[in-house]
Amino acid sequence: MAVLCSGGSLSMRYYKDNPLYTRIYIFLTLITFTRTNSPVNSSCKSKPSSNLKISTPVYAQVHKSTDVSLKIRDKMINLAFVGDSGVGKSSLLFSYAIDVNPWAVPNDFTSFKTEVDVKNESFDVNIAVCNHPEKIREFGSVDAIVLCFDISKPDSLKSAKYGWMYALRYAHPKVPILLAGLKRDMRMRYRTHKVLYLNEVPQKPLKEKEGKKLANRFDNVHYIECSVVGTEPKTVIKLATKEAMLYKNPRTTSCC
Ligand SMILES: Nc1nc2c(ncn2[C@@H]2O[C@H](COP(=O)(O)OP(=O)(O)OP(=O)(O)O)[C@@H](O)[C@H]2O)c(=O)[nH]1
Ligand SMILES: [Mg+2]
Numbered sequence: 001m002a003v004l005c006s007g008g009s010l011s012m013r014y015y016k017d018n019p020l021y022t023r024i025y026i027f028l029t030l031i032t033f034t035r036t037n038s039p040v041n042s043s044c045k046s047k048p049s050s051n052l053k054i055s056t057p058v059y060a061q062v063h064k065s066t067d068v069s070l071k072i073r074d075k076m077i078n079l080a081f082v083g084d085s086g087v088g089k090s091s092l093l094f095s096y097a098i099d100v101n102p103w104a105v106p107n108d109f110t111s112f113k114t115e116v117d118v119k120n121e122s123f124d125v126n127i128a129v130c131n132h133p134e135k136i137r138e139f140g141s142v143d144a145i146v147l148c149f150d151i152s153k154p155d156s157l158k159s160a161k162y163g164w165m166y167a168l169r170y171a172h173p174k175v176p177i178l179l180a181g182l183k184r185d186m187r188m189r190y191r192t193h194k195v196l197y198l199n200e201v202p203q204k205p206l207k208e209k210e211g212k213k214l215a216n217r218f219d220n221v222h223y224i225e226c227s228v229v230g231t232e233p234k235t236v237i238k239l240a241t242k243e244a245m246l247y248k249n250p251r252t253t254s255c256c
Pocket of ligand 2: 089090091109
């Protein structure tokens with residue numbers, strides 16, 4: 001009979017006497033308590049949906065600050081000149097250094113610093129030289145790589161592909177690579193003095209399309225040829241610096 005009464009005390013007494021209803025009562029009380037005290041609910045209560053202010057997510061804030069810092073262009077460039085022994089790396093750098101500043105030609109060409117102008121802007125360029133693929137990892141941060149081979153030695157192109165390219169891409173997957181065919185003058189020598197040439201060098205020189213074919217097989221690999229004559233070494237270093245600059249500051253320099 002007590003159940004039919006509307007008085008709370010009577011009905012409660014009935015609930016307390018019945019274990020099933022006691023459990024349901026505790027369960028419902030707990031739910032009510034949790035809902036009224038949960039932070040989500042309280043924040044929704046205190047701020048009507050029309051006035052909700054969504055704070056900028058952390059990743060967006062980081063992105064914003066990166067934009068600002070990118071406006072100050074990083075002018076320090078690290079280049080690596082790599083390739084088999086004897087392909088002509090030191091000769092190219094020597095020729096460049098003599099042309100740029102004959103008073104500061106380094107004794108060894110394992111590393112040296114220079115200044116390179118690209119689009120009327122001056123960059124401090126550190127150049128490291130390496131003739132063994134195992135040393136690639138020692139470079140640390142590098143902004144562009146010049147992978148050299150010898151146009152007069154077809155084996156050096158094979159080595160560029162199997163000995164160097166895969167190792168470079170593994171160690172530096174996104175860094176721009178300039179595949180550089182050195183000793184270009186040897187092609188002219190072959191044309192003009194074929195017999196003499198073949199007496200000295202047992203194979204015909206490589207064709208330009210063979211080098212280009214290898215470059216095209218990989219992402220972000222450009223092709224260039226040169227010899228130590230004239231301004232050709234300068235062109236190689238300038239192009240490498242430009243590629244490095246675009247790699248380092250992709251947004252601000254995309255216009256150049
Ligand atoms: N014809 C011709 N010969 C070159 C040219 N560049 C270099 N050589 C010759 O190639 C040979 C090797 O040149 P290096 O510059 O010592 O080669 P490297 O790549 O520095 O070799 P390592 O220091 O052993 O790694 C030298 O006898 C150079 O005279 C070039 O443009 N044309
Ligand atoms: Mg050398």
